[in-house]
Amino acid sequence: MQLFTKNTYQVRQQKLRQLAEDGLLWFPGNTESPMNYTDNIYHFRQDSSFRYFFGLNMPNLHVVFDCQSGKSILFGNDYSIDDIIWVGPQKPLRELADLCNIDEVRPLADLEQFIKGQKSVKYLPPYRHDHILLMSNYLGLDPQKIKAEASVELIKAIVDIRSYKTAEEIEHLEQAVNVTRSMHMEAMRQTAVGKYEYEVVADIHKKLHQKHCELAYPVIFSINGQTLHNHHHNNQMLDGRLVLNDCGAENPYGYAGDITRTFPVNGRFNSRQKEIYQLVLKMEEDCINMLKPGVTYKSIHLASYRIMLEGMKGMGLVKGDVDEMVQEGVGGLFMPHGLGHMIGMDVHDMENLGEDYVGYKDMQRSTQLGLKSLRLARELEEDFVITVEPGIYFIPELIEKMKTENRWTEFVNYEKLEAYYDFGGIRIEDDVQVVSDGSKILGKPIPKTIVEIEELMNF
Numbered sequence: 352m353q354l355f356t357k358n359t360y361q362v363r364q365q366k367l368r369q370l371a372e373d374g375l376l377w378f379p380g381n382t383e384s385p386m387n388y389t390d391n392i393y394h395f396r397q398d399s400s401f402r403y404f405f406g407l408n409m410p411n412l413h414v415v416f417d418c419q420s421g422k423s424i425l426f427g428n429d430y431s432i433d434d435i436i437w438v439g440p441q442k443p444l445r446e447l448a449d450l451c452n453i454d455e456v457r458p459l460a461d462l463e464q465f466i467k468g469q470k471s472v473k474y475l476p477p478y479r480h481d482h483i484l485l486m487s488n489y490l491g492l493d494p495q496k497i498k499a500e501a502s503v504e505l506i507k508a509i510v511d512i513r514s515y516k517t518a519e520e521i522e523h524l525e526q527a528v529n530v531t532r533s534m535h536m537e538a539m540r541q542t543a544v545g546k547y548e549y550e551v552v553a554d555i556h557k558k559l560h561q562k563h564c565e566l567a568y569p570v571i572f573s574i575n576g577q578t579l580h581n582h583h584h585n586n587q588m589l590d591g592r593l594v595l596n597d598c599g600a601e602n603p604y605g606y607a608g609d610i611t612r613t614f615p616v617n618g619r620f621n622s623r624q625k626e627i628y629q630l631v632l633k634m635e636e637d638c639i640n641m642l643k644p645g646v647t648y649k650s651i652h653l654a655s656y657r658i659m660l661e662g663m664k665g666m667g668l669v670k671g672d673v674d675e676m677v678q679e680g681v682g683g684l685f686m687p688h689g690l691g692h693m694i695g696m697d698v699h700d701m702e703n704l705g706e707d708y709v710g711y712k713d714m715q716r717s718t719q720l721g722l723k724s725l726r727l728a729r730e731l732e733e734d735f736v737i738t739v740e741p742g743i744y745f746i747p748e749l750i751e752k753m754k755t756e757n758r759w760t761e762f763v764n765y766e767k768l769e770a771y772y773d774f775g776g777i778r779i780e781d782d783v784q785v786v787s788d789g790s791k792i793l794g795k796p797i798p799k800t801i802v803e804i805e806e807l808m809n810f
């Protein structure tokens with residue numbers, strides 16, 4: 352099990368104690384998730400906050416942390432002889448607890464009485480149903496109310512701690528990006544006309560597992576890049592199409608990479624693809640250059656729309672005043688997602704704590720197409736690590752819907768757009784650290800310009 356030094360957990364727990372101020376905090380660690388029967392399980396994934404503060408990357412553990420005294424109790428069981436027969440020996444929990452600065456170990460069976468005996472317990476919103484039921488039982492609360500009763504104070508404290516990445520976390524994020532880089536470069540090398548998407552996805556998995564990593568999220572690898580979270584890999588890759596690859600590694604310490612590249616199936620961009628690609632690249636590079644502490648990410652998201660619409664106006668696809676178009680939400684027609692999000696142990700970092708607590712603080716979320724999916728709007732600060740992932744997509748169903756509803760007719764050349772219904776979509780995504788005077792792209796460079804991509808694909 353990969354652990355940081357005891358000191359790292361000590362410092363993290365100390366911060367938690369200071370920020371959460373008082374009360375008893377209950378952190379249920381994750382259990383195994385069955386696929387089709389109890390013993391046939393999915394890959395185990397620990398809860399990120401549990402692992403962040405208490406290190407242990409194993410199922411069936413709970414920690415109760417007393418903010419007043421700073422004392423922590425681990426509830427869990429040492430392996431029985433039956434466990435050892437089936438899954439092998441494991442270090443005693445007492446020994447593991449020491450490595451993570453946990454004071455006391457008690458059997459799992461003691462947890463129920465312990466929780467039931469408390470006047471109040473603070474917890475984070477659970478996202479797994481077994482936890483919802485267990486917590487409902489121990490806390491005497493309706494399962495429907497468990498999420499809503501989570502401690503806002505605790506959520507805010509943890510967002511305040513985990514948003515700022517330490518030097519050792521940056522190192523792990525960088526390592527995850529470098530493994531992700533090898534997955535992307537291999538995908539470019541292996542892509543060829545006539546192959547099926549799943550063949551290249553297999554090559555991506557091989558690169559990942561060779562580095563002892565897991566997926567940070569399901570691979571998006573598709574000639575239908577206009578479908579944003581497309582997890583199907585069953586298309587044959589045809590000459591003249593683009594393929595969008597959005598995949599990332601989670602390193603053995605639990606840190607994620609999240610990178611997107613888009614490239615031509617046949618290894619050469621045609622002139623129409625070049626034109627749109629250059630525009631997305633400009634959106635990405637210009638936005639990365641705008642990042643620095645003190646600017647809101649919402650303003651960068653809107654700047655990406657401005658660059659996009661300016662460029663598309665030059666191509667005759669839209670017309671009129673660009674600022675007005677941005678104001679009216681035309682950007683959402685071609686990029687109906689947000690420009691990016693925080694990244695850390697979770698690919699959408701801390702999303703389980705509530706997107707608005709992580710990305711909005713006191714700001715209001717817009718309901719406009721595109722902006723409503725912006726996960727991060729707040730002012731940026733030094734040592735935030737975020738993604739920048741603009742795209743341009745031609746979604747025939749969305750364009751047709753807006754045309755039928757006579758939306759934005761003064762701005763959008765609907766006739767001209769019909770020629771792009773078979774285009775697909777382009778997204779370019781990098782992981783970026785906000786530093787004192789700007790920003791820094793994490794990891795070694797991954798081919799991104801047209802020349803770099805064509806060179807790699809035609810070696």
Ligand code: GLY
Binds near residue numbers: 568597598740
């Ligand atoms: N891979 C999902 C995302 O880019 O947000």
Ligand code: MN
Binds near residue numbers: 610
């Ligand atoms: Mn992504």
Ligand code: MN
Binds near residue numbers: 740780
């Ligand atoms: Mn992303």
